[in-house]
Amino acid sequence: NLVPSSRQFIVAMKVSLVLLSCVLALASATVYFKDTFEDGEAWSDRWVQSTKRSDYGAFKLTAGKFYGDEEKDKGMQTSQDAKFYARTAKFDEVFNNEGKTLVVQF
Secondary structure, eight states: OOSOOHHHHHHHHHHHHHHHHHHHHHHTOOOOOOOOOTTGGGHHHHSEEOOSOSOOOOEEEEOOSSOSSTTTTOEEEEOSTTOOOOEEOOOSSOOOOTTSOOOOOO
């Protein structure tokens, strides 16, 4: 029988609504920090080099070897082999993730 029953249709609609709700919940996540590196060398003022050690490797701004748009896909890249790297940048606002999942994506 190719025609779904009313019960099957209702179950399918409920499942669709649950999935849609999950997608909308994920889409409304709060972003606390984002850097697109679209302002040229100004990134080096935002990203502060650690002074804990004197032999840290240097970061460079580049799109790397594989990119869609060379200007829009730029980011920080390590530039020296066998080095430690340490830079930090401030969040735009203070946040507390106690009891919540924190996702770091790069």
